[in-house]
Amino acid sequence: xxxxxxxxxxxxxxxxxxxxxxxxxxxxxxxxxxxxxxxxxxxxxxxxxxxxxxxxxxxxxxxxxxx
Amino acid sequence: xxxxxxxxxxxxxxxxxxxxxxxxxxxxxxxxxxxxxxxxxxxxxxxxxxxxxxxxxxxxxxxxxxxxxxxxxxxxxxxxxxxxxxxxxxxxxxxxxxxxxxxxxxxxxxxxxxxxxxxxxxxxxxxxxxxxxxxxxxxxxxxxxxxxxxxxxxx
Numbered sequence: 001x002x003x004x005x006x007x008x009x010x011x012x013x014x015x016x017x018x019x020x021x022x023x024x025x026x027x028x029x030x031x032x033x034x035x036x037x038x039x040x041x042x043x044x045x046x047x048x049x050x051x052x053x054x055x056x057x058x059x060x061x062x063x064x065x066x067x
Numbered sequence: 068x069x070x071x072x073x074x075x076x077x078x079x080x081x082x083x084x085x086x087x088x089x090x091x092x093x094x095x096x097x098x099x100x101x102x103x104x105x106x107x108x109x110x111x112x113x114x115x116x117x118x119x120x121x122x123x124x125x126x127x128x129x130x131x132x133x134x135x136x137x138x139x140x141x142x143x144x145x146x147x148x149x150x151x152x153x154x155x156x157x158x159x160x161x162x163x164x165x166x167x168x169x170x171x172x173x174x175x176x177x178x179x180x181x182x183x184x185x186x187x188x189x190x191x192x193x194x195x196x197x198x199x200x201x202x203x204x205x206x207x208x209x210x211x212x213x214x215x216x217x218x219x220x221x222x
Contacts, residue, residue: 001222002221002222003219003220003221003222004193004198004203004217004219004220005208005209005218005220006189006193006198006217006219006220007189007214007215007216007217007218007220008076008185008215008217008218009187009212009214009215010183010184010214010215011183011184011186011187012078012168012183012186012187012190013073013074013076013078014073014074014076014187014194015071015072015073015074016071016072016074016188017071018069018070018071020069021069026069026100026180027070028128028133029201030072030140032196032201033194033197033198033201034074034147036108036197036200036201037193037194037197038185040107040110040193040196040197041078041079041081041107041111041162041189041193042077042078042189042190042193042194043074043076043077043078043079044076045074045076045077046072046073046074046154047073047074047075048072048073048074049070049071049073049208050068050070051070051072052070052071052176053146056069057069060069063194
């Protein structure tokens, strides 16, 4: 199951956590979201990107299978 | 490959009329009438309405300074704690959203909080719309921090 968890802080700073995406899927999905957000007037300017480790991805998949 | 990204948000209400080059006067008139039909402006209005409701306030179209002088603006919200109000103006050339208020007399934090709430609501409403349009089932989650909004979208 693919999931996006977004946190929007009071100052507008936003984080997008892509969970359960395989390969380049999350990069493509992130680009689609940023483009669609721009169409609605929100420019999401990347500040930091953290690539998840294989272990983190494995745990996420295991967790989503339990659910 | 999954990842986490952190982003800074900037809001701009696109000037619809710039897509069709016109004389300066026509562009200005067109901008004034078009902007309210712009989906981005509708989101901005909704964001301000939510702030007004949450702070026991109301939506107006002017702010007042410390001397009681009124200044008209496109949208404004006055709350129980800040009756002078926080106004919103949109730069007709760039679409940049500017907040307008007189915080003299110790209202800095109160006014700033209102501007932050408007921005936060705007980003949250936009993100909900975007994720839904991409087929996600979006729910709002309870946040550990009272000042954060957490959204979870599932495919």
